Amino acid sequence: MSVTGDPDPKLAEYAHPERLVTTSWLAEHLDDPNVVVAESDEDVLLYDTGHIPGAVKLDWHADLNDQVARDYVDPEGFAELMSRRGIGRDTTIVVYGDNFNWWAAYALWVCSLFGHPDVRLLDGGRQKWIDEGRPLTTEVPTPAPADYPVVPRDDRTIRAFKDDVLAHLGEGPLVDVRSPGEFSGELTHMPDYPQEGTLRAGHIPTAKNVPWRRAANDDGSFRSLAELQAIYRDELGITDRDRVIAYCRIGERSSHTWFVLTHLLGVPGVRNYDGSWCEWGNAVRVPIERPGHPVRPPGGVGA
Amino acid sequence: MIPAPLAEIVEDFAASPREMRLQMLLGYAQGLPDLPDRYADQDALERVQECQTPFFLAVEIDDDRRVSLFFDAPPEAPTTRGYAGILAEGLDGATVDEVLATPPDFFTGMGLAELISPLRLRGMSAILAHIKRRVVELTAG
Numbered sequence: 062m063s064v065t066g067d068p069d070p071k072l073a074e075y076a077h078p079e080r081l082v083t084t085s086w087l088a089e090h091l092d093d094p095n096v097v098v099a100e101s102d103e104d105v106l107l108y109d110t111g112h113i114p115g116a117v118k119l120d121w122h123a124d125l126n127d128q129v130a131r132d133y134v135d136p137e138g139f140a141e142l143m144s145r146r147g148i149g150r151d152t153t154i155v156v157y158g159d160n161f162n163w164w165a166a167y168a169l170w171v172c173s174l175f176g177h178p179d180v181r182l183l184d185g186g187r188q189k190w191i192d193e194g195r196p197l198t199t200e201v202p203t204p205a206p207a208d209y210p211v212v213p214r215d216d217r218t219i220r221a222f223k224d225d226v227l228a229h230l231g232e233g234p235l236v237d238v239r240s241p242g243e244f245s246g247e248l249t250h251m252p253d254y255p256q257e258g259t260l261r262a263g264h265i266p267t268a269k270n271v272p273w274r275r276a277a278n279d280d281g282s283f284r285s286l287a288e289l290q291a292i293y294r295d296e297l298g299i300t301d302r303d304r305v306i307a308y309c310r311i312g313e314r315s316s317h318t319w320f321v322l323t324h325l326l327g328v329p330g331v332r333n334y335d336g337s338w339c340e341w342g343n344a345v346r347v348p349i350e351r352p353g354h355p356v357r358p359p360g361g362v363g364a
Numbered sequence: 365m366i367p368a369p370l371a372e373i374v375e376d377f378a379a380s381p382r383e384m385r386l387q388m389l390l391g392y393a394q395g396l397p398d399l400p401d402r403y404a405d406q407d408a409l410e411r412v413q414e415c416q417t418p419f420f421l422a423v424e425i426d427d428d429r430r431v432s433l434f435f436d437a438p439p440e441a442p443t444t445r446g447y448a449g450i451l452a453e454g455l456d457g458a459t460v461d462e463v464l465a466t467p468p469d470f471f472t473g474m475g476l477a478e479l480i481s482p483l484r485l486r487g488m489s490a491i492l493a494h495i496k497r498r499v500v501e502l503t504a505g
Binding site: 103104105106107109110120121122123126128159311 | 386387389390393439440441442443444446478479480481483484
């Protein structure tokens with residue numbers, strides 16, 4: 062049976078209100094057998110220090126990533142993961158996490174690669190739930206395995222690869238959601254912390270910089286529709302005819318922006334380039350833009 | 365050379381099943397000692413800039429050239445607290461030379477890489493490097 066949406070008036074403004082729930086809606090649906098709550102955090106220990114009662118853990122590194130290739134789990138791996146978490150194809154998944162739902166949005170995006178029909182984000186994430194004094198537990202649920210079909214992973218519709226981005230240059234908007242320092246190329250290497258291993262600094266030519274965090278209020282919830290429109294539609298000039306690609310460093314922050322553009326603003330055809338700067342800044346002979354350095358076409362013969 | 369108490373922690377992790385290792389790290393996070401009163405004012409502590417979460421560290425060296433370490437990190441950053449807890453237990457009381465000789469990749473054998481992404485795991489080397497830098501500064505001249 063499908064689970065009804067959250068009728069909250071703030072959510073109702075968004076293009077796809079069925080993709081979000083409020084903390085109060087979730088509090089009333091914790092015992093709903095058709096709902097599975099999943100926590101996905103940047104800090105891998107946070108779930109174990111206390112989580113929403115009944116919530117399972119979805120770890121981006123250990124669960125969602127392939128452990129050998131730089132890729133996501135394959136269809137068999139995804140089906141097995143979902144099954145172990147007690148999630149069926151008809152289950153409503155509500156994802157939440159730390160750091161403004163950074164990783165929660167990433168987990169939701171990965172579930173969307175497999176076309177999971179009903180996956181929602183908790184508006185405000187872990188922070189808002191805790192700030193409102195709502196309960197946490199350290200009890201880890203042991204769900205009965207569910208039947209989850211092996212479904213193909215669609216890598217075309219919402220995912221972009223390096224070659225897609227190269228072909229996209231000059232054809233449509235590119236949104237770089239990293240911090241201004243990363244975008245301008247000032248940040249290349251901090252002492253003892255080579256930043257996630259990129260050899261070159263700067264950004265992909267034609268990209269505009271809108272740090273992902275601008276879409277969130279201080280309490281972790283998303284900004285209102287009007288505020289989001291002011292940022293992405295007015296300031297950035299994105300229209301529904303554009304085919305936007307968003308990227309960051311490893312694709313998790315840009316999942317957050319992908320969610321905002323796709324589900325809150327209703328922009329069709331937005332893709333997340335999960336290779337992001339970690340791939341681009343290491344790739345040979347791709348163009349890079351940095352203030353004061355004109356973008357050059359590839360040198361050499363046989364380009 | 366990894367100082368003996370730290371080497372023991374590395375071995376404990378290595379010998380434990382995968383599911384246990386995160387629980388052990390959580391144990392170190394929860395067991396991180398509170399700061400002594402003299403560091404109650406956190407301005408007295410140094411902020412480790414490399415860490416994404418606020419993290420504070422103070423180093424003291426006594427007349428026998430033994431190192432004492434003091435850490436603080438918020439409860440919402442349990443992994444960082446866990447790293448600090450491991451280094452607090454593994455290096456506190458070691459000599460200056462022992463601390464400086466600790467290999468930057470001492471944690472490779474702990475089996476954490478399959479649980480924590482390499483990018484985040486690097487936080488451990490960042491903290492160790494910072495400790496070493498403070499030790500060098502304090503013993504210079």
